[in-house]
Amino acid sequence: METLINRFLSYVKIDTQSDPNSKTTPSTEKQWNLATELAYELERIGLRDVTIDDHAYIMATLPSNIEKEVPVIGFISHFDTSPDFNGTDINPRIINNYDGKDIILNEAQNIILSPDYFEDLLQYKGQTLITTDGTTLLGADDKAGITEIVTAMEYLVQHPEIKHGKIRVAFTPDEEIGRGAHKFDVEKFGADWAYTMDGSQIGELEYENFxxxxxxxxxxxxxxxxxxxxxxxxxxxxxxxxxxxxxxxxxxxxxxxxxxxxxxxxxxxxxxxxxxxxxxxxxxxxxxxxxxxxxxxxxxxxxxxxxxxxxxxxxxxxxFNMREKVEPVMHIVEIAKEAMVEIGITPIVKPIRGGTDGSQLSFMGLPCPNIFAGGHNFHGKYEYVPVESMQKAVEVIIKICELTATKKYET
CATH class of the missing domain: 3.30.70.360 (Alpha-Beta Plaits)
Known part of the structure; x- marks a missing residue:
């Protein structure tokens, strides 16, 4: 998990807040700082056809390692963070073996992350948490998703014995201001379907939104x-x-x-x-x-x-609600559910009380359910992510790639 933690920390320390008042894409120049790093990293871990366009949309390919034709699938996350709270000078804290008690994020300002208020904390007792220092958001939305996708792709490159078809990955700007899919080139991406890794707690699987x-x-x-x-x-x-x-x-x-x-x-x-x-x-x-x-x-x-x-x-x-675009191809949700079950996760299938790039992409011809990335309390100083949840998300991605390569899911 050390590689996972270090990768995540390196991403969140780069300020990538988007700006709803800007007319450019990306909406802030500073988003390029992480975008260019991500493009370089995808090449470094061994992905092919790595591209970054004039609007900072990044795409890359993990080639198939099987002979038969199977669906091309994709995984997508966004690298911008919310403008709703301070996202500059992020100083993450690592809480090892969380004891289930209050976490003092900032003693000087008396900022406390407490299970008395945030009850979800208790399900991660004994795990490793990454929190804020109480003065910024964390950026797990959605740098946790990026971390998981990059880590999963790196693992598949290093373990060719795991059979999979062609995998496409993409990272986008400006999702937090509702523009993450506006200039996404679905035809260039070339996937039959995709998954956004942008949900919250472990097990979440969503194909409905507002x-x-x-x-x-x-x-x-x-x-x-x-x-x-x-x-x-x-x-x-x-x-x-x-x-x-x-x-x-x-x-x-x-x-x-x-x-x-x-x-x-x-x-x-x-x-x-x-x-x-x-x-x-x-x-x-x-x-x-x-x-x-x-x-x-x-x-x-x-x-x-x-x-x-x-x-x-x-x-x-x-x-619009992507359900109408996903229901005709519900096998893509079933694959994700099966992947979770096979690695010991109980799927939590529920509607998103919000939006997602996946909604817009589904209406653009790329059906795109949403899978957990592991974080909680997004867009504020109480944001945190359990490392074990991120690790499980990596395993879900790998398992989806495996399952899609089986004859059972040929299309």
């Missing part, structure tokens, strides 16, 4: 002296409050789970004459997703009829 849209609401008001405002003032702030108040109060992220959808207002700013707020709309069910968008249109129409044409609503679809 249908997603964004909404921006802009309200124009009229400012009049409050002492003489009757019948004249239009307060855009109160109209924004009224708009938000019509939304179902129980349908928010903090009140939903599983396949339950939500509205999430995540940004608002305003004054009397101008207020704008942004929200995201999420639902696994396509019909309910469309109903949610219609509700926003109805609220806009209602309030505009009350206050005049003061509200402008901008709705944009972001991605």
């Amino acid at each position: 249908n997603a849209a964004s909404a921006k609401v802009v309200i124009t008001g009229k400012s009049v002296h409050p002492g003489y405002a009757k019948g004249k003032m239009v307060n855009s702030i109160t109209i924004a409050n009224e708009f938000i108040g019509i939304l179902p109060p129980e349908e928010t992220p903090q009140n939903t789970t599983g396949r339950e959808g939500f509205f999430h207002v995540h940004h608002i700013k305003g004054e009397i004459e101008h207020t704008e707020f942004e929200m995201i709309i999420r639902d696994h069910n396509k019909e309910r997703f469309e109903e949610r968008k219609k509700l926003l249109l109805k609220i806009t129409e209602k309030l505009n009829s009350m206050y005049g044409p003061c509200i402008h609503l901008e709705l944009k679809d972001q991605y």
Whole structure:
């Protein structure tokens, strides 16, 4: 596991945060620092056809070592990290033989990773954890996935007795800002299907995700002296409050789970004459997703009829539930489940309460379920990853490659 740990630490110490306000790809110049290192490393471990394009998308090939024709499969992870929290000067900590108690991440700032709050910690008692120092995120999302793919490919190169077909790997920028698949060349990748290594706890296997849209609401008001405002003032702030108040109060992220959808207002700013707020709309069910968008249109129409044409609503679809693209080829999920079972992992098949490059790729013609990478508490100072989970992810990748090379899964 030492190689696995060292590889992961070398990746997370390189700052690769993406920037949603940037119009370039990658969205930040610093993502190139890891991208170029990864391209070099793939060549060093013995992969072929290593390419890195003008937008930092990396692809490489592990050639087949069998004579018969079998499906070409792929493994994909992203190297950018979330802009939601500090990702500069990451200083990981290694906790050997975790004792199940509180972990003091930062004594000076009294930042504690506690199983009293994060109960998942207890399932890793006795294992090796990699945590933050309490001042940054860790970057296991998704540098754990990259580590696992590179390590698995290196192992297969070094162990030709393990039979497999042609394997393609790819690493992408800007997944954290929803653009990881936008410039992915599916035809060039040339796989029949792929797996993103971008899930959380050990055993996770996902082929459903939210249908997603964004909404921006802009309200124009009229400012009049409050002492003489009757019948004249239009307060855009109160109209924004009224708009938000019509939304179902129980349908928010903090009140939903599983396949339950939500509205999430995540940004608002305003004054009397101008207020704008942004929200995201999420639902696994396509019909309910469309109903949610219609509700926003109805609220806009209602309030505009009350206050005049003061509200402008901008709705944009972001991605869709990949289930409809994966269900016709469910054998690709069954292979992953079988791989987990064969190495002693109980598959946890559940919907993703979020998005994934795999969703967009599935709609681009590359069916792409998501497999655990092992990390927890992504995008913040409490992020951690058990090394043993990463090792198991490596074994799952290897086993999938083996299973796909058997006659049972020929297509």
